[in-house]
Amino acid sequence: MNITGSxxxxxxxxxxxxxxxxxxxxxxxxxxxxxxxxxVVYLVSFSPDNKIFLY
Structure with a gap:
């Protein structure tokens, strides 16, 4: 499996x-x-509609 490349x-x-x-x-x-x-990580992590950490 190739994780990263170009x-x-x-x-x-x-x-x-x-x-x-x-x-x-x-x-x-x-x-x-x-x-x-x-x-990008900051925007995704702290966006108001972020449901990643809500169980």
Whole structure:
């Protein structure tokens, strides 16, 4: 099973984008992707209609 990966020139997941940016020495891009990922997690976790943690 493939958890994360990309088709060169077509797709890229956020973890792969962060990994590639770090290894190419582009920390600014890696930090922007990390911030974007944290923003999405925050918005999903604290949205008013979030029913994930309500049992």
């Amino acid at each position: 088709i060169p020139g077509k797709t890229q997941t956020i973890p792969t984008a962060i990994f590639v940016a770090i290894h190419s020495g582009n920390m600014e891009v890696a930090l922007l992707w990390g911030r974007a990922l944290l923003d």
